[in-house]
Amino acid sequence: MSNKSSMKTEKIGLLEKISYGGGDLASNIILVLASTYVSFFYTDALGLNPAIIGSIIMFSRFADGFTDVLMGYLIDKTKSKHGKCRPWILWLSIPIATAMVLIFMVPNIGGAGKYVYVAITYNLVVTFLYTMINIPYGTMTSLLSRDQHERMSINVVRMTMAQIGSLIINSLTLPFVNAAGGSGNQKSWIIVSVVYSIVAAFSFIACFVNTKERVTVAQEKQEKLSFGKSLSVCVQNKYWLMLVAVFLFFIFASTFNGAVGTYYAKYIIGDENVMGYLMSIMTLPAIVFIPVLAPLTKKIGKRNAAWIGSFVSLAGQALMLLNPASFSWLIVCNVIKGIGNATLNGTIFAMVADTIEYGHWKSGIRVEGMLYSSMTFGAKFASGIGNSIALSVLGKAGYDGLAAVQTESALEAIRAFYLYVPMAFMVAICVIYALYKLDGMYPRIIKELTEKGE
Numbered sequence: 001m002s003n004k005s006s007m008k009t010e011k012i013g014l015l016e017k018i019s020y021g022g023g024d025l026a027s028n029i030i031l032v033l034a035s036t037y038v039s040f041f042y043t044d045a046l047g048l049n050p051a052i053i054g055s056i057i058m059f060s061r062f063a064d065g066f067t068d069v070l071m072g073y074l075i076d077k078t079k080s081k082h083g084k085c086r087p088w089i090l091w092l093s094i095p096i097a098t099a100m101v102l103i104f105m106v107p108n109i110g111g112a113g114k115y116v117y118v119a120i121t122y123n124l125v126v127t128f129l130y131t132m133i134n135i136p137y138g139t140m141t142s143l144l145s146r147d148q149h150e151r152m153s154i155n156v157v158r159m160t161m162a163q164i165g166s167l168i169i170n171s172l173t174l175p176f177v178n179a180a181g182g183s184g185n186q187k188s189w190i191i192v193s194v195v196y197s198i199v200a201a202f203s204f205i206a207c208f209v210n211t212k213e214r215v216t217v218a219q220e221k222q223e224k225l226s227f228g229k230s231l232s233v234c235v236q237n238k239y240w241l242m243l244v245a246v247f248l249f250f251i252f253a254s255t256f257n258g259a260v261g262t263y264y265a266k267y268i269i270g271d272e273n274v275m276g277y278l279m280s281i282m283t284l285p286a287i288v289f290i291p292v293l294a295p296l297t298k299k300i301g302k303r304n305a306a307w308i309g310s311f312v313s314l315a316g317q318a319l320m321l322l323n324p325a326s327f328s329w330l331i332v333c334n335v336i337k338g339i340g341n342a343t344l345n346g347t348i349f350a351m352v353a354d355t356i357e358y359g360h361w362k363s364g365i366r367v368e369g370m371l372y373s374s375m376t377f378g379a380k381f382a383s384g385i386g387n388s389i390a391l392s393v394l395g396k397a398g399y400d401g402l403a404a405v406q407t408e409s410a411l412e413a414i415r416a417f418y419l420y421v422p423m424a425f426m427v428a429i430c431v432i433y434a435l436y437k438l439d440g441m442y443p444r445i446i447k448e449l450t451e452k453g454e
Contacts, residue, residue: 011150012144012145012150012153012154014157015210016144016210016211016212017153017154017157017158018157018161019206019207019209019210019211020140020144020154020157020158020207020210020211021157021158021159021160021161021162022161022203022204022206022207023089023137023140023158023203023204023207024137024158024159024161024162024165025161025162025164025165025200025203026093026165026199026200026201026203026204026207027130027133027134027137027162027165027200028162028163028165028166028169029165029168029169029196029199029200029203030096030100030125030130030196030200031130031134032165032166032169032170032258033100033169033173033193033196034100034103034122034125034126034130035255035258035259035383035387036169036170036258036259036261036262037169037173037174037262038103038104038122039053039054039057039259039387039391040183040262040263041104041183041186041189042118043391043399043401044183044184044401044402045183045184045185045186045189046106046114046186047401047402048114048115048118048401049395050391050392050394050395050399050401051391051392051394051395051396052115052395053118053391054387054388054389054390054391054392054395055388055392056115056118056119056122057122057384057387057388057391058384058385058387058388058392059119059123060119060122060123060126060127060384061126061380061381061383061384061385061388062381062384063123063127064126064127064131064377064380064381064384065377065380065381067127067128067131067132068131068135068373068374068376068377068380069231069370069373069374069377070373071131071132071135071136071369071373072135072139072230072367072369072370072371072372072373072374073227073230073369073370073373074369075088075135075136075139075368075369075373076230076367076368076369076370082208082213083143083212083213084136084139084143084213084369085136085137085139085140085143085213086136086140086208086211086213087136088132088133088135088136088137089133089136089137089204089207089208090205090208091132092129092132092133092204093133093200093201093204093205093208094201095129096125096129096130096133096200096201096204097197097198097200097201097204098197099121099124099125099129100125100193100196100197100200101190101193101194101197102121102124102125103121103122103125103193104186104189104190104193105190106118106121106186126380126384131380133204134376135369135372135373135376136369137207138349138372138376139368139369139372139373140211140213141154141155141158141349141350141352141353142215142352142353142356142357142368142372143213143214143215143216143368144211144212144213144214144215145214145215146214146215146357146446148350148354148442148443148446149294149298151350151353151354152293152294152297152298152302152347152350153294154350155346155347155349155350155353156290156291156293156294156346158349159286159290159293159342159345159346159349160286160287160290160291162345163283163286163287163290163342163345164283164287166279166283167280167283167284167287168196168199169196170275170276170279170280170283171276171277171279171280171283172276173192173276174262174272174273174275174276175273175276176192176195177189177192178273180192183272229365230367230370231370231374233359233363233365233367233370234359234367234370234371234374236359236362236363237355237358237359237362237363237371239354239355239358239436239437239438240352240355240356240358240359240371240375242432242435242436243348243351243352243355243375243436244374244375244378245378245428245432246306246344246348246429246432246433247348247375247378247379248378248379248381248382249382249425249426249428249429249432250344250348250425250426250429251378251379251382251383251386252382252385252386252421252422252425253317253421253422253423253425253426254341254422255382255383255386255387255390256386256390256417256418256421256422257417257418257422258279259386259387259390259391259417260390260394260413260414260417260418261275261278261279261418262275263394263399263414264414264415264418265278267406267410267411267414268324268325268411268414268415268418269325269327269330271327274327277327277331278327278330278331278334279334281331281334281335281338282334282335282337282338282341283338284335284338285335285338285339285342286338286339286341286342286345286346289338289339289342289343289346290342290345290346293305293342293343293346293347297347297350301439301440302347302350302351302354302439303347303351303433303436303437303438303439304439305343305347306343306344306347306348306351306433307430307433307434307436308343309339309340309341309342309343309344309347310340310343310344310426310429310430310433311340311430312336312337312339312340312343313336313337313339313340313341313343313344313426314340314423314426314427314429314430315336315340316333316334316335316336316337316338316339316340317333317337317419317422317423317426318423319332319333319336320333320419321419324415324419344429351438352371352372352375354438354439354442355371355438356368356371356372357442357445357446357449358438358441358442358445359371360449361445361448361449390413390417393413393417394410394413394414397409397410397412397413398410399413
C-alpha cells in the first residue's frame with residue numbers, strides 16, 4: 001500500500017472553527033427554506049397542487065442521489081492549491097444564493113408553465129447547486145484534523161452554528177413574510193429570500209477564506225479507483241452503514257414534522273405564526289446544550305451520548321400525544337426534543353469522520369468524499385421522499401391551500417405526520433445505536449494507521 005498521509009498537528013483556532021461552522025449556518029438557511037417553507041409558499045401563496053409539488057420534490061430527491069454520489073467521487077479526484085473541498089465552496093457560494101431567490105420568482109405564465117418553472121428552479125438549487133457546495137463542506141470535517149477530540153470540538157461549533165441558522169429561519173421567516181405583506185403575497189417571499197441568500201453567500205465565503213485542509217493522503221492508489229470500487233469500499237464499512245441509517249431515519253422524522261408543521265400550526269393549533277415559535281424553542285436548547293457535548297463525549301463517548309439523546313428525543317415526541325393541540329404543552333415537548341436532537345446532531349458528523357478512518361484501516365483505501373456524499377444522499381432521499389409522501393397524502397386527503405376550512409381526512413393526515421410517524425423512526429435509531437461499537441476501537445485504529453504511515 002502506497003498511501004501515505006501528512007498532517008500538521010497544529011491546534012485549530014476559534015476563528016477557523018466559527019468560520020467553518022458558518023458554512024453550516026449558510027447550508028441550513030438554504031436547506032430549511034427549501035425543505036420547510038417552499039412547499040407552503042407553492043401551495044398557499046401560489047395555490048399550486050400539493051400532490052404535483054410533492055411529485056416534483058420526489059423526482060428531485062431521486063436525481064439528487066446521483067449528483068450526491070457523483071460529487072463525492074469528484075471530491076476524491078480534486079487536486080488544487082486550496083485543497084479538495086474548499087474550492088467548491090468558493091465557486092458555488094454566489095450561484096446558490098442567486099438561484100435560491102429564483103425559486104420564489106415564479107412568473108405568472110399559466111398553470112403548466114408555473115409547474116415547469118418550479119421543477120427547473122427547485123432542481124437547480126436542491127439537486128445541483130446545494131449538492132455541489134454541501135458535499136465538499138461536510139467532507140471537510142475529516143480533512144481539518146485527524147484528532148478525535150479536535151474533530152468533536154469542530155463539530156460542536158459547526159452544529160451550534162447550524163442550529164443558529166435553523167433558529168433564524170424558523171423564528172423569523174413567517175413573521176418576516178407577514179410583515180412584508182403576508183404569506184399569500186409572492187413579493188413578501190422574494191424579499192425574505194433575498195435577505196437570507198445574502199447572509200448565506202457571505203457565510204460560505206468566510207468559510208472558504210478562514211479554513212485550511214490539514215489531512216492529506218497520497219493519491220497514487222486513489223486516482224486509479226473506479227467509481228464502482230469506491231462504492232464497494234463504502235458498503236463494506238458497517239459502522240458507516242449504521243450511521244447512514246441513523247441519519248436517514250432522523251431526517252425522515254424531522255422532515256415529516258417540518259413538512260406538515262406549518263399546516264399543523266395553522267389548522268390544528270389555529271395560528272400559523274406559532275410554527276416559528278415551536279421550531280425555535282426546539283432550537284434554543286440545542287444552542288445551549290451542544291457546547292457541552294465535547295466534554296460530555298470525552299467522558300462517556302460519542303455513541304453513548306447519541307444513544308441517550310435518541311431516547312430523550314423519542315420521549316419528547318411521545319409526550320406530545322398527551323395534549324396535541326395545546327401550544328404551551330407542545331413548547332414543553334419541543335424543549336425536550338431539542339435537547340435530544342442536539343445530541344444527535346452534535347455527534348453524527350464527528351462519528352462519520354471516525355468511520356472514514358475505520359474504512360481506511362479496514363480496506364487500505366481512503367474515500368472520504370464518497371463516504372460523506374453517499375451518506376448525505378440517504379439524508380436527502382429521506383428529506384425528499386418524506387416531503388413528497390406528506391404532500392401527496394395531503395393532496396389525496398383533500399387538502400386545498402386556498403380553502404378556509406380543510407376536510408377531516410386532511411386534518412387527520414396532518415396529525416399523523418406531525419405526531420405519530422416520527423416516533424417509529426426514533427425507535428429505530430435507538431436500536432441502531434445499541435449495536436454501534438466503533439468508539440472503543442478508534443484509538444487502536446489511529447495507532448495502527450499512524451504506525452503504517454497512512
